[in-house]
Amino acid sequence: MRIIHTSDWHLGQHFYGKSRAPEHQQFLNWLIEQSKSQQIDAIIVAGDIFDTGTPPSYAREMYFDFIAKLHQTHCQLVVLAGNHDSVAMLTESQKILQQLSTRVISAVSNNMAEQVFVLNSLKTEQQAVICAIPFIRPRDIVKSYAGQSANEKQRSLQQAITEHYQVLFEQAQGLSQLNQADGTRLPIIATGHLTTIGASTSESVRDIYIGTLEAFPASEFPAADYIALGHIHRPQKVTKSEHIRYSGSPIALSFDEANTQKSIVIAEFKNGDLSNTALCNVPCFQPLAMVKTHLETLAEDIASVVESKSITLKSEDSNIAESLSTESLSTESSSVEAKITHDERPGQEKIWLDIEIESAEYLQDLSVRIEQIVKALPVEVLLVRRSKKSRQQMPSHEKKVTLSELSVQEVFDTRMALEPWDSDEQQQRKTRLNSLYLTIAEQTQLANSSKQSLLEHSEAHTSSTSKTEQK
Template sequence: MRILHTSDWHLGQHFMGRTRTREHEAFLHWLLKLLDEKKVDALVVAGDIFDTGTPPSYARTLYNEFIVSLQQTCCRQLLILGGNHDSEATLNEGRSLLACLNTRVTAGISDDPEDHVMVLEDGTGSLGLILCAVPFLRPRDLVRSAGGQSGREKQLAMGQAIQSFYSRVFEAARSTQADLARDGRALPILATGHLTVVGGKSSDSVRDIYIGSLDAFPASGFPPADYIALGHLHRGQAVKDRDYIRYSGSPIPLSFDEGGRDKQVLLADFKAGALAAVQPVAVPCFRRLV
């Protein structure tokens, strides 16, 4: 089974007073062609679809038209995760309608971890992969602030809450995996996330998302999924010593310090119930920032 991992589109972004519409249009057109060329089974967008919680109408149009156009490709499964720039309400507006177009949106978290577990199909229609769909985890959804807590105590509480949430979702995924294994189907598990991991390289356009509570989440806090598709950092990179934990990075440069860096999407191949390979695919430069 083949997954394409991307993130941080930031549709609707203005940079130095100029719209990025043409660059985003060019990227989405290129992406549609790539999905067919590479025979991708499912597309995972790990957060920050939009640049703001109230995206302009043209950004919403780009998003909706892309989803419609996706139906004409071999990739019939789209997984959208909410990021820190996204509004849960905005992403959830068309959730039921988009489900009819094989698009599943996870904008926020549910009290039931099973709501975050999905089984994806490969190109033949057979079950191919289990997804732990984890969006950006907002502090208000995970922890209650207590008076008198030090900064360090708040950091520990937030880190533990994130780890606990991942553990509960992963256990639900493991249960699904065990049920399918009894039928002779060995499926890998892919988890998503939208946060900063310890050691990740940031850029000027990335906002701190856990100010005062958590600078970065340790990679050791993730469950042992076969692949972890991350968003939030705009530089494509693998987490040190854990090649299966990856940031795809943003597809277009969002600040001057990103202008000289290559952009990418990631192809993740799974075989025999495990990750087989991860292949970066360079995104063309549609406009240089100078």
């Protein structure tokens, strides 16, 4: 049996005013082609299908269209909710999508059958048992009590998550044996959407257990044959284990991910065991680049980064797509990562730039300077800011940092840094403020997404009315 492990699509993301819809559509088309060419039995999406709990209408349409097209290939789909996803929104289409070979697990359930079930191969043979665990919200598995310290809450949540995994794993072990008449067992695949200790994160990864559990120890996972994780956007093994992996996001979701090769994981199981894993590189559909520069070398550094990025993209275009044959994933006892590249990138796109200036001076004409430099280059500048170090070095009477140079998180962190956090009582207050900030940030993001959805609906209605009047 072969599965594709992917995660963190973030459909509907707006990136400094830019829509990611073209990139996401190309990725989904590419993913369907991979499922066909690689003879994939099931695709597991380990959380954060959408960027917000109220995604724009085009993102939902993209999601449903993908499911309908994938169903025609006879490949199963398992969708796990992430911390960005709305439980209610994913749940509302659960039953109808089950008719299209898609299992949606939106939240922790008291019904074991909703989270532990058998996956079939393309030939409808029972091939694996899955412990389908979505993002675990603390309120779903643990009760808080007045007077608990931050450390007590952390231990309580970690223990509850560990117990939840163990209970489902024991149920899966029973199914693993019961469904095999010949006495062999089915492999067990577990999922998760959380941060593990030691995972390498990026700017776009949001803390999900602020004030309670920063990271989950990998040693607490059950002994599943493969553990498909989401939430971290850089592809990586956990504790150097072949069978515990983050697939990473399919597109760069922040500028600090610009140089990260995006990928999906293809895992193959034989005779009840994981026989191999391989990374399959996702084409770059929209190039991004960071330029860290000084005023004196601004033009040269921008030109150098653009040239370097263009060479990389041309190199990608010249690569010959390699097939992932059955033989390449079959008999080796130790897993060898197959790095597979594809030349399915569309025509040359303008490179999106983030320009970070090392300068303590306040320059009103900086944007004009940059505009003159890049006007003849195949780039679009999305962000211009001074480095954090430069902002800190400015004399206090000259500090004129604009909000466009700061993220919301940086504004909050700057304000928090002004407070003393010495006593236990102050630490508890800090925890409460962190949790409150996270709640408000999520609510604001939901409100902005709702506003965007209403705007798109209004524009679509206006366009439809206009066409009717013309007729």
